[in-house]
Amino acid sequence: GARLDGARLESADLRGCNLAGASLVGANLRWTKLTGCDLTGARLSGADLFHAILDESNLTEADLTQATLFGANLIQVRGRGANFTQAYLKDLLMEESELPESRFDRAYMLRAVLIGSRLRGASILQATLTGAALEDVDFSDANLSGSLLNGAHLRGARFQGARLADARFVNAVHAGADFKGALEMPEHLRAMLEPK
Numbered sequence: 421g422a423r424l425d426g427a428r429l430e431s432a433d434l435r436g437c438n439l440a441g442a443s444l445v446g447a448n449l450r451w452t453k454l455t456g457c458d459l460t461g462a463r464l465s466g467a468d469l470f471h472a473i474l475d476e477s478n479l480t481e482a483d484l485t486q487a488t489l490f491g492a493n494l495i496q497v498r499g500r501g502a503n504f505t506q507a508y509l510k511d512l513l514m515e516e517s518e519l520p521e522s523r524f525d526r527a528y529m530l531r532a533v534l535i536g537s538r539l540r541g542a543s544i545l546q547a548t549l550t551g552a553a554l555e556d557v558d559f560s561d562a563n564l565s566g567s568l569l570n571g572a573h574l575r576g577a578r579f580q581g582a583r584l585a586d587a588r589f590v591n592a593v594h595a596g597a598d599f600k601g602a603l604e605m606p607e608h609l610r611a612m613l614e615p616k
Contacts, residue, residue, distance in 0.1 A: 460499070479519065565604070584609065 421441040431451045440460040450470040457477045465485040472492045479499035486506045494514040502522040509524075512532040520538065525545040533553040539562055546566040554569070556576035565585040572589070575596035585604035594612060599605065 479522075 422439065423443050424447055425443050425445040427444065427447045429452050430448050432449075433453045434457060435453050435455045437454065437457045439462050440458045441462065442459075443463045444467050445463055446466045446468075447464070448468050449464075449472050450468050452469070452472045454472060454474045454477055457474065459474075459482045460478050460480045461482065463483045464487050465483050467484070467487045469484075469487055469489045469492050472489065474497055475493050475495040477494075477497050477499075479494075479497050479502040481501045481503075482499060483503050484507050485503055486508075487504070488508045489504075489512055490508055491511045492509075492513070494512065494517055496516045497514070498518040500520050500522070502519055504527050505523050505525045507524075507527045509527050509529040509532050512529060512534075514537055515533060515535045517534070517537040519542065521541040522539065523543045524547050525543055527544075527547045529547055529549045529552055531551045531553075532549065534557050535553050536556045538558040540558055540560045542559070542562040544559075544562055544564045544567055547564070547568070549567060549569045549572050551571045552569070553573050554577050555573055558578050559582045560578055561581040563583040564587045565583050567587045569592050570588055570590045571592060573593045574589075575593065577597045579597070579599045580601040581603065583603045584606060587606060587609070589606070589609045589612060592612075594609075599609070599613060
């Protein structure tokens with residue numbers, strides 16, 4: 421519950437910290453170590469988390485809208501309902517994470533690595549996932565409408581019940597992805613999936 425809006429915590433070592441309910445709006449957390457932290461309900465909107473390490477942290481209901489997480493590590497994070505709306509997530513490492521019903525609307529995730537993450541029921545509207553590594557990601561019941569997945573690697577990804585209206589998959593590596601039960605599949609994707 422601490423109020424740390426605008427705080428300068430660059431390169432701090434906060435591993436294992438309890439920031440549940442804390443407000444860090446616009447805080448400088450560049451290169452900060454937040455491994456294993458409890459960030460339940462924390463407000464990090466507009467915070468600068470450039471190359472921060474949040475591995476194994478709890479992000480349940482955390483607010484990271486418009487936060488900068490360029491090159492950040494979120495490996496094996498967990499938490500239902502985290503909000504990454506309009507966050508800058510270029511080159512993000514987010515492998516084996518569990519973030520059901522989270523929001524990534526209009527997030528910029530160029531070349532992000534989400535291998536093995538579970539994003540069931542997530543909202544990923546109009547997000548940029550160009551060139552992203554999405555192998556074995558569970559997108560079941562997620563909404564990816566209007567998102568760009570051009571050149572994304574999708575082997576083993578699951579899209580059962582996912583909404584794909586106006587999503588773009590041009591040049592995506594789709595072999596081994598499971599689109600059975602996907603909803604509102606765009607025509608260009610149907611054509612890509614047809615047996616040659």
